[in-house]
Amino acid sequence: MSVLLDYPDFETLMMGLAKIVAKQLIETLTDKGQATLAIPGGTTPAPFLERLSLIEMDWENVTVLLTDERLQPSDPFRSNFRMVEHYLSQNASAKAQLLPMAAVDQAPDEALKAGTALYKPYFPIDVLVLGMGVDMHTASLFPDADELQAALSPDAPPLMIINSDSQPEARLTLTAPILSAASNIHVLIAGPEKLAAFIEAEEGDGTAMEAPIRCALQGKRLAMVHHSLGK
DSSP states (O other): OEEEEEESSHHHHHHHHHHHHHHHHHHHHHHHSOEEEEEOOSSTTHHHHHHHTTSOSOGGGEEEEESEEESSOSSGGGOHHHHHHHHHTSGGGGGSEEOOSSOTTOOHHHHHHHHHHHHGGGOSOSEEEEEOOTTOOBTTBOTTOTTHHHHHSTTOOSEEEEOOTTSSSOEEEEOHHHHHTOSEEEEEEESHHHHHHHHHHHHOSOOTTTOTTHHHHSSSSOEEEEEESOO
């Protein structure tokens, strides 16, 4: 189940998402004394993170996780953690605990073992922000991934290695049970192509195998989908 929030422009989208996520983190901190935030990599979330970093809260008790990571990227700056660290290690959010899913030079099996051990104590996630591609993938759950069916299974391990012909590197990703169990779920999309893809995923008759984003849109959790026509 999801609700689509339309914003008049890209700037308003990023600020609106930052305010809602901050409000949910503050509410969780008030209730539990600590909170976990999981966020995607890529370039689209960067303006959201920049605005979120300015909002005052008890950042010392916020742990930031990644939804997925590139393994052994040819360029270290393709690391999702590098992007997240750049924006959240400044301003008010500089006191947050930022946890990498994998080091840039780790072998896949080593990264899976270490990442699982590091992340597992922080599940379930309090606030989850996901991206979505025009192919309807989310995190690193790609429709053409060899391991997709296993990653969508209700008994999937919390993290898995994903190999996709459409991607230059193997990926480490959170799996469907972890994504769908988050207390607050947000999907960040921009532009008409992604809007059309979201509507297809939301209203179509297929399964998560064709549109992996469905694993976050279905079930008992309400997913808030934040959209603007600006790219």
